[in-house]
Amino acid sequence: MTAPIIGITxxxxxxxxxxxxxxxAFIPDAYLDSVARAGGVAVLLPPQxxxxxxxxxxxxxxxxxxxxxxxxxxxxxxGQERHERTDAPRTDRDExxxxxxAAALEHDVPMLAICRGLQLMNVHFGGTLLQHIxxxxxxxxxxxxxxxxxxxxxxxxxxxxxxxLLGGRDALSVKTYHHQALGELGExxxxxxxxxxxxxxxxxxxxxxFAVGVQWHPEEASEDDGLVAGLVAAARExxxxxx
Numbered sequence: 001m002t003a004p005i006i007g008i009t010x011x012x013x014x015x016x017x018x019x020x021x022x023x024x025a026f027i028p029d030a031y032l033d034s035v036a037r038a039g040g041v042a043v044l045l046p047p048q049x050x051x052x053x054x055x056x057x058x059x060x061x062x063x064x065x066x067x068x069x070x071x072x073x074x075x076x077x078x079g080q081e082r083h084e085r086t087d088a089p090r091t092d093r094d095e096x097x098x099x100x101x102a103a104a105l106e107h108d109v110p111m112l113a114i115c116r117g118l119q120l121m122n123v124h125f126g127g128t129l130l131q132h133i134x135x136x137x138x139x140x141x142x143x144x145x146x147x148x149x150x151x152x153x154x155x156x157x158x159x160x161x162x163x164x165l166l167g168g169r170d171a172l173s174v175k176t177y178h179h180q181a182l183g184e185l186g187e188x189x190x191x192x193x194x195x196x197x198x199x200x201x202x203x204x205x206x207x208x209x210f211a212v213g214v215q216w217h218p219e220e221a222s223e224d225d226g227l228v229a230g231l232v233a234a235a236r237e238x239x240x241x242x243x
Contacts, residue, residue: 004063004235006035007045009097009117011070027068034219038232040064047096055099056107064110064210064235066228067097067117069217072180075131078123083131085179098124110210110234112227115178118203118213125186130199133179137197144177149220152176154201160192162204162212165226174201174216181215189213210234 010027025046035042045058045065059065074089075082077098082089097117101124104111113121119129134140144150151173158168166172172193182200185191193202193214205211210231218227 002239003039003041004232004239005061006040006042006064006066006232006235007058007062007100008032008035008042008066009068009093009100010044010046012047012092028219030217030219031066031068034225034228035066035232037225038229040232040235045096045100047090047092050096050099052099052102055096055103059100059103059107059109062109062235063239064112064231065100065104066231067101067111067113067120067213069115069117069177071116072131073116073120073123073129075129078128080128080131083135085132094120105205105208105211108209108238110231110238111208111212112210112218112231113213114219115176115215115217118215119180119182121203121213122182122186122189125189127186127189128183130181130183133181133199140179142176142181142195143179149175149177149217152216153196154193154214154216155195156202157192160190160204161210162192162202162214162227162230165230167226173221174214174218175220176216178215209238 008031010025012025032042072087074094130136154172154174156163189203190206191200191203195201201215203213
């Protein structure tokens with residue numbers, strides 16, 4: 001069987017390669033490498049003008065999707081004013097990824113939502129976000145420094161589907177880089193992981209073949225590859241069923 005195709009959402013911003021600065025779509029290599037290690041083939045899904053039909057058509061051409069990490073979601077999407085430490089809105093990415101997420105759920109396309117992706121998933125289901133964790137917890141240990149990820153613990157429900165993919169371990173050392181977190185949990189999402197402060201760190205959608213969101217970056221650590229491998233395996237099953 002051919003390798004399943006995994007679409008990965010991206011930034012769309014100013015970049016410089018050869019020649020002058022121009023706009024382009026890009027994502028860290030770690031996402032592409034993690035998909036390749038799991039036996040999939042990655043394609044990029046950059047922000048673009050969108051409606052539900054367009055998103056559904058795009059999702060019909062891939063076997064699975066990763067909602068990648070990135071800048072903060074516009075707080076207007078969950079009914080809040082923007083905090084001074086919240087990133088300037090990137091409405092093009094918010095709208096595109098929300099449409100991709102909705103199409104993945106509607107058509108049961110296997111989906112892994114990472115960091116920002118988890119937060120978008122929660123907002124899509126009617127939840128809210130804590131816009132700046134230090135205001136609530138008094139520390140910034142989940143934020144990382146500069147280009148370096150922080151390392152923190154995730155406490156995982158070993159009897160969950162995602163927990164099984166992570167080897168049934170109760171505690172997992174994970175790479176994190178976020179100053180926001182889930183606030184009120186979206187209706188229909190089932191938590192399977194929390195961090196040391198009790199913040200929700202992983203959710204599943206129970207009535208879908210594979211719809212998992214995590215607040216950490218499994219693409220950055222090979223011990224977390226079980227989640228990406230689980231996504232690729234579910235995508236392979238979907239591709240076989242469609243064939």
